[in-house]
Amino acid sequence: MNPLEFATRIRAREQVVGYWVTLDSPVATERIARIGYDYVCLDGQHGLLGYSGLLAGLTAIDAGGTSVGLVRVEANDPAPIGRALDAGATGVIVPLVDSAEQAAEAVAATRYPPAGRRSYGPMRSALRIGPKPAEADATTLVLAMIETPAGLENVEEICRTRGLDGVYVGPSDLCLAVGGAYPNDPAVAEVFEAALVRIREAAADAGVAAGIHTPDGENAAKRLAEGYTFASVSSDLVHLEQAARAHLGTVRASRPHP
Template identity: 35%
Template sequence: MPTLATRLRGDEVVITGWSGIPDALTVEVMAAQAYDAITLDMQHGGHHEDSVVRSIPAIRQAERHAVVRVPVGRWDMASRALDFGAEAVIAPMVNSVADAQSFAAATNYPPLGQRSWGPTFALPRLRMTAASYLPEANAETVSFAMIETRAALESLDGILATPGIDAVFVGPSDFSIAWTDGAKLDPTLEDMMAAVGDVAARARAAGKFAGIYIMEPSMMGRFVQMGFRFFALGNEQNLMKLGAEALLKAAKSSI
């Protein structure tokens, strides 16, 4: 199947499911759904190194793209996620050019970065050899820097200009907290939408990709028009809630 990077370069809309339950069997069920990718969340979700290394095969088996969101500042885990077979890494709270440089160094091989060689798990999972993986890795893995704060917004042009940063990913919940100086949590806040759209526009102008977490599905079309192409939609709790509500409503309405 084409890589995630190839699909994004082709301007495709890519939707990822969001997994926070650190269990490979649950991830397998998620990957069986009609998502394009599955993101394993180590920041706010329960995923850890062991669950990530064991969950990626289920994602690959379902022919989905494996993405990992690492904890804040865990550049070492960014490298490990790629060594485990992830195609992309999302790094939260990239608030400065220095943060972006550290992240890019961890996710790219020399001369672009400082990633150490050792994709022991990745090679068989990606069905590649060392000879084919090395020359393609920097171009075919995607490093998403999360834009969630006013500091990140102020540093956006420098972050986008950082070699090895392929994309930005807006976290609208934290962005809304920052935008209102801590007064409100509202990922659909209308007052910040111009700034959110500006992030996508500036990313595309810099030749980079833009992603965002979707809290309200009906807003996805609007975000596509802004220039976003990578979307996170629905975690396990949300999917279970919606599924249970639909089943119970249908059953009870028949009585």
């Protein structure tokens, strides 16, 4: 899938599924990008990747040939947003957006003048989407994370921000935002689910996409069936640990006990 096709699908609220990468391992990322996920997102906020890791990861995703590359940037700041896009990201997921004003700032950082404030220097991205600012603007996605009490309170206004392509739920922080003592706290399960409904309905009313991070394929399918536009599945680090633990458990279970 090429970047323009992916951006068109997201803006049309067509459902897609992606994968989450936290490790600075381009070879592994390339393999993941060959599986068939619609997108692979590199985590520049909590992941173990610096700028060189993001650049290598985006190159690996392109080499995989079937996925587009997104980046969750470290902050709602023009510098990391611009660097991720210049490195070749099709879009950015911007964390900790509390208001429509902050969402508008994120949009401005992804668009060239006169539509925004992105500085011109496309570097690697020009290889795929052309050097013309208008073409880049048409291909570039910007998604605001809803994960704080203020973000949830203002989600309807955030979704109506001009130029915003969608919102993305950070479930761990959102659980804390609605009063959970820790992520996935069952004590706030009902209010958490109500928040998820509010977010996806706010996005639908505004005509933008709603995405969510999920722990596995089963939950990704569930959220898509509920009406979310896109869902990310777990992460490479989590799956590495899970697979290693499962194999160790199999071996130990089959060994005779003394």
